[in-house]
Amino acid sequence: MKNGRRTLLHIAFVLILSFLFAIPVQASFWKSADLGMEERRPVETVPGKDNGLIELTEEQIDDLGLGIMSPPPRSEPWNEWQRYSYHRGGEDGLVAYQQSENRVFIYGGGRASWSNQQNYWSYTGYDDLFIYDFDDNKWYALERSTSPGGRVGFSYVVDEAKERFIIYGGMSGSMLDDLWIFDMNTLQWSKTLFPGFPTQIGRRGYAPMVLDTAGGAEDLYILFGMKDDQYNYYVDNMTGFYKIDLKNPGTAPVSLNDGRSSGMLPRYHHSMCIDEEGRKIYMFGGMHMPNETYEYLHDFWVYDMISNTWTQLTTHPDMPLNYGARIFFRPTDDKVYLWGGRETSGGTAENETLWIYDTDLGSWDRHDYYDIGTDVPNGRLLYHFHYSALSDRFFVFGGRYYSGSRSYRYRDLSYLNLQTRTWTLFPLTYNANDNTNGIFAYESSLNMLHYIGPGTSSNGTAYTYYYDLSEKEWSPAIYNTNDANPHSRSSAGMTYDEQNNTVYIYGGQYTTGWGSNRRYHNLGDMWKVDLSTNAWEKIWDTAGGGMRHGFDMVWDSNRGRAYFFGGRYYLTETSSASNAYGDFQAYIPGPTGGIFEEITPSGGPVPGARYGAGAIYIPELDKFYLCAGRDPNPDNTIDYRDLWEFDFSTMRWTQLKSLSSPMVFPKLDYDPLTKELYLTGGDDYVIKRYRILENAWYTMDPDINPGSMSGQAHIFLPETRDLWVYGGGIKPGIWKIGMPYRLAIQSIYFKDPEDGGKNAYSMLRPYTFGTVIKTVSGPDDLDRVTMSFIHRKGAYKIVYNASSNSFHEQESGDYAEITDTSAVWDGKLLTLEASVLFHWNFSSRPNLVDRRISVDARGTTVASDFLEVKSFFTVKNRIDLIGDLSVVGDIQGELSGNDWVQAGEMLNFSGPMVRYSNSDLFPPPDTYTLLLSEGLYTENNDGLLLTDIY
Numbered sequence: 029m030k031n032g033r034r035t036l037l038h039i040a041f042v043l044i045l046s047f048l049f050a051i052p053v054q055a056s057f058w059k060s061a062d063l064g065m066e067e068r069r070p071v072e073t074v075p076g077k078d079n080g081l082i083e084l085t086e087e088q089i090d091d092l093g094l095g096i097m098s099p100p101p102r103s104e105p106w107n108e109w110q111r112y113s114y115h116r117g118g119e120d121g122l123v124a125y126q127q128s129e130n131r132v133f134i135y136g137g138g139r140a141s142w143s144n145q146q147n148y149w150s151y152t153g154y155d156d157l158f159i160y161d162f163d164d165n166k167w168y169a170l171e172r173s174t175s176p177g178g179r180v181g182f183s184y185v186v187d188e189a190k191e192r193f194i195i196y197g198g199m200s201g202s203m204l205d206d207l208w209i210f211d212m213n214t215l216q217w218s219k220t221l222f223p224g225f226p227t228q229i230g231r232r233g234y235a236p237m238v239l240d241t242a243g244g245a246e247d248l249y250i251l252f253g254m255k256d257d258q259y260n261y262y263v264d265n266m267t268g269f270y271k272i273d274l275k276n277p278g279t280a281p282v283s284l285n286d287g288r289s290s291g292m293l294p295r296y297h298h299s300m301c302i303d304e305e306g307r308k309i310y311m312f313g314g315m316h317m318p319n320e321t322y323e324y325l326h327d328f329w330v331y332d333m334i335s336n337t338w339t340q341l342t343t344h345p346d347m348p349l350n351y352g353a354r355i356f357f358r359p360t361d362d363k364v365y366l367w368g369g370r371e372t373s374g375g376t377a378e379n380e381t382l383w384i385y386d387t388d389l390g391s392w393d394r395h396d397y398y399d400i401g402t403d404v405p406n407g408r409l410l411y412h413f414h415y416s417a418l419s420d421r422f423f424v425f426g427g428r429y430y431s432g433s434r435s436y437r438y439r440d441l442s443y444l445n446l447q448t449r450t451w452t453l454f455p456l457t458y459n460a461n462d463n464t465n466g467i468f469a470y471e472s473s474l475n476m477l478h479y480i481g482p483g484t485s486s487n488g489t490a491y492t493y494y495y496d497l498s499e500k501e502w503s504p505a506i507y508n509t510n511d512a513n514p515h516s517r518s519s520a521g522m523t524y525d526e527q528n529n530t531v532y533i534y535g536g537q538y539t540t541g542w543g544s545n546r547r548y549h550n551l552g553d554m555w556k557v558d559l560s561t562n563a564w565e566k567i568w569d570t571a572g573g574g575m576r577h578g579f580d581m582v583w584d585s586n587r588g589r590a591y592f593f594g595g596r597y598y599l600t601e602t603s604s605a606s607n608a609y610g611d612f613q614a615y616i617p618g619p620t621g622g623i624f625e626e627i628t629p630s631g632g633p634v635p636g637a638r639y640g641a642g643a644i645y646i647p648e649l650d651k652f653y654l655c656a657g658r659d660p661n662p663d664n665t666i667d668y669r670d671l672w673e674f675d676f677s678t679m680r681w682t683q684l685k686s687l688s689s690p691m692v693f694p695k696l697d698y699d700p701l702t703k704e705l706y707l708t709g710g711d712d713y714v715i716k717r718y719r720i721l722e723n724a725w726y727t728m729d730p731d732i733n734p735g736s737m738s739g740q741a742h743i744f745l746p747e748t749r750d751l752w753v754y755g756g757g758i759k760p761g762i763w764k765i766g767m768p769y770r771l772a773i774q775s776i777y778f779k780d781p782e783d784g785g786k787n788a789y790s791m792l793r794p795y796t797f798g799t800v801i802k803t804v805s806g807p808d809d810l811d812r813v814t815m816s817f818i819h820r821k822g823a824y825k826i827v828y829n830a831s832s833n834s835f836h837e838q839e840s841g842d843y844a845e846i847t848d849t850s851a852v853w854d855g856k857l858l859t860l861e862a863s864v865l866f867h868w869n870f871s872s873r874p875n876l877v878d879r880r881i882s883v884d885a886r887g888t889t890v891a892s893d894f895l896e897v898k899s900f901f902t903v904k905n906r907i908d909l910i911g912d913l914s915v916v917g918d919i920q921g922e923l924s925g926n927d928w929v930q931a932g933e934m935l936n937f938s939g940p941m942v943r944y945s946n947s948d949l950f951p952p953p954d955t956y957t958l959l960l961s962e963g964l965y966t967e968n969n970d971g972l973l974l975t976d977i978y
Contacts, residue, residue: 109732111169112500113761114457115158117426117439119410120234124186124193125443126212127418130162132441133193133212134425137412138180139437140199145543148259151199153179155759160441160454167457169761173731175217176208183237183250186414194274196237196250203231203256222277229281231256232266234296236311240333242304246274249309251286254296262320265294269331285331287338292329293318297410301357301364303387307333310341310364310385312355324351324373328385341385344392348372350379352409352428358446359417362387367444368427370409376430378407382449395449403453405442420446458502460493460762463755464739465517469524469531469559477752477762478559479741480531481505482517489513490533490555492562495754495762502762506562513564514555519639519739521581523590525617529559532567532590534615537577537598548598550575554621572624573613578639580695581615586647590615591627593654596639606660610637612652612674630679635672637661640692642707648700649720650676656691656710667692671718685723687716697744697751701802702772702893706744708753709737715751715765721775721895730765734758770891771809773883774800778901779861782949789944790870790905791951794847794863797901799883801858804890811886813860818880819843819870819903826862835862843870866903879903906945914939 121137138153155178159168182198191212197204207220235253239246249271255264269286273279288294298314309331316323326349328341353369366383382395397404411427422444428435441454466481475497482490490513491505507513520536534554540547552575554568576595583590591614596606612627612634635641641657652674659666667690673682691710698705705718713736715728740756749769754762779796781787788795797817803809810830816823825838828851835849848863882896915923918934929935943950 108730109171109734109763109765111171111734111759111761111763113158113169113759114167114459115156115426115439116154116459116760117437118152118154118180119412119426119428119437120181120198121154121412121426122182122184122186122193122195123412123414123423123425123441124212125188125414125416125419125421125423126191127188127416128191129212132160132162132423133210134158134160134412134441135193135210136176136179136182136195136198137426138178138200139428140180142261147261149261149263151180151201151203151258153177153181153198153200155179165455170215171732172215172217176204176206176219179204181233181254183235183253185237185239185248186416187239187241187246188416188418189241194237194239194248196248197232197235197253199233202258203233205229205231220274220277222272222280228283229268229270229272230266232296235266236298236300238300238302238309240302240304242307248272248274249284249300249302251300251311252294252296252298252314262317262322264317265296267294285336285338287329287331290338291340292327292338293323293325295325297352298325299353299355301355301415303357303359303362305359306362306387308387309333310355310357312366313349313351313353313369315351322373324349326350341390342392344383344394346394347383347392348379350383352411353379354411354413356413356415356422358415358420360420365415365422365446367422367424368408368411370430371407376432378409378429380404380407382444397451403442403451405440405451405453406438408438411438422446458504459760460495460502460505460754464757465519465522465536466741466755467522467524467531468741468743468752468754469526469529470743470745471529471559472747477743478531479754480522480533480557481755482514482520482522482533482536489516490557490564492557492559512566514553514566515551517551517577519577519579520551521576521579521592521595523581523583525583525585525588527585527588530556531559532556532581532615532617534571534573534581534592535576535579535595547601548604549601550577550597552576554615567621571615573615574609576609578693579609580641580643582643582645582652584614584645584647586650589617591643591645591652593635593643593652594638594641594657596660605662606639608637608639608659608661610635627674628679629674629681632680633683634681635670635683636666636668638666638668641668642691642694642696642710644696644698644705646698652676653696653705655696655705655707656687656694658690658692685718685725687725693738693756695740695742697742699744699749699767700746701749702770703774706751706767708742708751709740709756711736711738713737719895721773722897734763768891769804771804771885771887771893772802773885773893773895774802774857776881776883776895776897776900781901782947786899786901788866788901788903789947789949790866790868790903792944792949794865796848796861796863797881798859798861801860801883801885801893803856803858806856807853807858809887809890810858811888813858813886814838814884815860815862816882816884817844817864817870817901818882823882824864824870826864828860841869843867868905870903870905904944907942907951908945909940910943911940913937 115134118137118139122135124133135157136154140149140151142149157170159170177200179198179200183196184193186193192209194209196207209218209220232253235250237248237250239248251269253266255266257263267286269284271282271284293316295314295316298311300309300311302309311329314325316325328343329338330341331338348371350369353366355364355366357364364385369379371377371379380397384393405424408427408429412425414423425441426438428437440456442451444451463481466479469478471478477495478492480492489507491507493503493505495502514533517536517538521534524531536551538549552570554571555564555566557564576597579592579595581590581592593612594609596608599605614625614627616623635654636659638657638659642655645652654672656668669687669690671684671686673684694707694710696705696707703720707716713733717726717728735758737756737758740758741754744751749767750764752764776799778786779798807830812830813828815826821841824844826835826846827838828835833851837846844864844866846862847865850861852859879901880896880898881900884894886892916936917923917929919930
């Protein structure tokens with residue numbers, strides 16, 4: 029180049045987006061190439077960090093809860109567990125009558141048994157609290173999150189004036205030493221602590237207690253009891269007689285004269301009552317344990333509360349032993365009454381005579397009940413009892429009786445009207461046997477749950493009974509009397525064919541013998557029972573699936589067949605060692621017994637061999653789900669926590685989100701409204717929800733629960749939204765938890781992505797997103813719906829207001845805009861769609877490329893729902909400059925790199941185009957501007973100015 033100063037031209041371009049918050053990207057080039065323009069990575073400001081900018085990952089943003097990155101609080105999808113049952117009976121528990129509400133409370137009780145194999149006493153205490161309401165003639169199970177827990181042999185008194193009862197100690201696995209008070213009005217327990225109590229008194233069981241309220245006092249008196257010695261068959265007695273001041277918890281117990289100096293023997297299983305006005309305490313009977321022998325006592329004593337002395341009284345010469353009898357004092361006639369007890373130490377007769385001691389005359393009388401056909405209860409010992417002075421009634425519940433050398437427990441409730449000396453028997457509700465491995469079958473036309481129990485039974489065969497959901501009552505068990513009846517078993521596969529009202533049972537196992545003679549038996553037979561007639565029919569002696577147990581069998585109503593996966597089998601009869609199957613099979617009923625077919629996947633991964641897995645088939649999805657279980661391989665036992673889905677449309681398995689911990693024998697139910705799986709059991713008491721649309725687990729942990737369960741019968745009834753469970757180790761009874769009626773998000777969808785995937789491009793065109801929401805009864809259930817699109821600064825939100833049938837935007841910063849909306853009701857279904865134009869600053873970045881979307885549906889009178897889907901869509905605005913750059917000067921013509929130009933020479937640029945990275949899509953021309961940037965300079969540093977060449 030000649031004639032003038034030469035300027036070396038270094039040229040760079042900057043792409044300026046047509047938007048206030050343009051993202052500058054820069055590339056330097058002369059060569060023609062597809063040059064990607066680098067995006068500056070966005071940052072989030074962390075509060076409290078000196079206003080510094082710190083780069084955050086998506087997970088860190090979630091943790092900080094910026095904007096709506098954390099979802100709003102979910103409405104809790106459960107109410108409370110409710111128990112429908114009747115007390116299981118037992119001995120040494122509590123009865124209390126509340127006159128103001130005309131109702132009876134029954135708490136605790138149980139039994140104690142000696143194990144010859146392990147040489148210790150086993151105490152089974154019932155954590156049961158029941159109410160019988162006289163006015164509506166019904167029993168109610170009362171469950172509380174705070175309670176003393178199950179126990180037997182505790183000390184107790186009933187304070188009628190303050191409508192409360194007080195318990196101390198007892199046994200539950202081991203001996204206890206706590207004091208609890210139950211308020212019969214608030215129906216709540218409270219635990220009370222005293223210094224030196226029970227340290228001074230010590231742990232003791234079967235020790236009666238009385239309450240003195242005379243003159244405003246609140247003093248408990250407790251005498252003797254059984255020693256805390258679980259590993260001695262002949263458990264020794266405790267000594268001591270104590271007074272505890274309930275009004276002054278800071279006062280230690282007072283030790284009183286325990287009568288031993290007067291010849292009174294220490295004991296337990298004795299009975300006491302108090303004459304508050306006469307200042308006397310009476311005590312009868314019990315058991316003394318001298319020199320490892322049982323000594324049954326028949327003596328009768330009185331304690332003078334003023335002189336602190338004991339005096340022995342006489343008993344009637346015709347009065348039998350009456351071990352385990354109870355006594356009470358009736359203040360209206362100053363008499364002590366005695367009922368029940370075992371008449372002789374080794375006999376089988378229990379006392380039914382009412383013995384009456386006149387404290388003024390010092391003599392006994394008797395009232396015999398010969399009208400056995402009336403409401404007079406059978407004699408018994410160690411029963412729950414309460415004399416209500418306000419109603420002048422003596423209440424009796426449960427207790428022990430003997431038949432031959434064996435003892436049994438009652439569970440009936442009666443009361444004696446002292447004015448007429450007549451008995452009244454309460455209605456006795458049938459309780460189904462506590463069992464495991466049975467199933468429920470719901471017969472909708474009769475609104476009943478059939479329970480089919482193949483487990484242990486009195487005659488060694490399977491049985492059926494049903495639970496009336498309307499009346500909340502069980503029917504007695506039904507046994508087939510002919511030979512066509514399956515042997516008792518556990519862990520069988522069972523399934524219900526609702527169309528034919530038929531239950532199929534396949535396989536299972538049972539054991540025989542004890543200790544070294546224990547034998548383990550596999551079963552492979554198959555049966556069915558017609559629930560209309562309760563008639564059983566054997567289908568196979570050994571079915572085509574072989575001998576196996578520990579598997580769930582589920583029914584496919586679409587194809588009329590059953591499915592099961594895995595199970596296990598004992599390797600030998602002499603050992604519990606086993607191996608598991610890993611096959612997926614179908615049983616197809618037919619006229620000659622039907623056939624078994626193994627289902628072969630079309631490819632991909634498959635679940636491992638296992639038993640004890642939960643399974644369910646969902647007809648509307650045509651999918652089979654398998655959850656958790658165990659591979660018992662002796663060389664490599666594996667406890668699973670995985671969840672698998674088998675899709676019959678593709679014939680492939682897919683592994684889904686796993687549980688947080690392994691489980692064996694969980695059970696699965698499906699909620700078609702919310703498209704969720706409910707998991708119960710697996711030796712746990714919580715309920716786990718699996719949201720199919722989210723591929724996510726949630727835990728529901730109500731304060732009140734049935735206890736840990738495994739192998740329980742279970743069913744979810746969508747019509748009433750009730751989940752029922754029974755057996756499997758839970759507290760006896762049938763339990764129900766109601767899932768609330770709520771809005772249910774059925775789907776979130778991206779209607780028109782680019783390239784058939786999930787991509788959208790900024791400033792190219794609007795994209796349509798939608799959601800489908802199911803209501804319970806229609807539009808009145810819905811308040812509003814918020815659809816949120818998560819971006820780097822928070823969320824762009826579209827809100828639908830149901831009452832006005834209108835949409836509006838909520839956002840901070842101009843990240844997108846609505847171009848079109850629609851809301852379509854189809855009965856109970858609402859479909860919302862919104863077309864969204866994403867702006868340039870709704871950009872992507874390496875650690876947040878896949879955008880989340882959430883829908884928050886808020887109800888009016890029904891519960892709300894929230895659903896978030898991660899990696900749902902991607903908004904791209906990475907762009908490239910393509911093509912050759914051409915520069916032409918008005919003096920010299922076409923120029924190339926490192927050419928010099930004359931000062932003042934006009935330059936014309938042309939050639940490059942802008943497009944989206946890795947696509948054939950070009951932004952509209954008015955969405956960007958090409959601009960010369962820094963880099964022009966002259967030889968003497970005084971050449972062209974940037975403003976000279978726009």
